[in-house]
Amino acid sequence: MNDSARPSFRSLDRDECMAILGRNSVGRIAYTSGNRVQIEPLSYVQHGAWLYGRTSNGSKLAATSTHWAPVAFEVDEVEAVFQWRSVVVHGGFYTLVDDGRADHDAEWWQGVQLLRGLIPDTFSGDDPVGFRTVLFRMAVQDVTGREAVPGRVPVLAVAAA
Template sequence: MPTPRPQFRDLGREECLALLARHQVGRLAFSRRDQVDIEPIGYVHDDGWLYGRTQPGTKLEVLTHNRWVAFEVDEVRGPFDWASVVVKGGFYVLRAQGSAQEQELHAKGVEVLRRAMPATLTPDDPMPERALVFRIHVDELTGRAAAPG
């Protein structure tokens, strides 16, 4: 008996947001010179933004000059049983020092991140080297899913 053809469909906005809310790790894609790079990152979705942490390095230097990124998270149960969400938007580092607005945005980012990891930027932080807080604006949100036929 032949294998039934899988069914593919676009996800609606609410389905995309629900998938983002169910997860805390996704993949960040960005352009570096003439190449595309992709890295796994932890995140928290909140009110049209993805918040995360990183450490100083090449990725951050690149994103300071070209802040347009793509971010992907998925659920895979099998080759034809999955859902995937892609976010496209601007990448912004939230600085603890600076103007009152910058400090307020940084404090909001830390507050959001502490929902997933309460020890974020405290003496008990298991990743103190990841002291830079960032957020990605959800400018574009798309999703696709496959289901067995």
């Protein structure tokens, strides 16, 4: 096989990773629950160095922590087997609460407003996933990414008849 026909792989820089996080809205979060690693898909919104999302009360993810827990998060963009981008984030998971404290309420309302950019009826009477009552954010502390680019397909010369 000609080397130009082979796919190439490269690391993405932080700005490229953040751009991928910003243009997507569904990823997978990995966390520990008991002695198992759990992975769940979820919708999210990226804002600065934070990812905001929701989960259900009583879920394993919601039970992870009310203050801080280490988690990983992944987002992929896949066009073909050798044409994709993948981003992995490591950071802290924080449950946001609306408990009357001004600093908590401001964080909670910021999360709600950001999520309303994705699902306008978030936390309203018309919320399509109203059972997801636990609001959280994840700090984008460490982010890495990879990209695969397909190789060039050689052009075959066609013999004139």
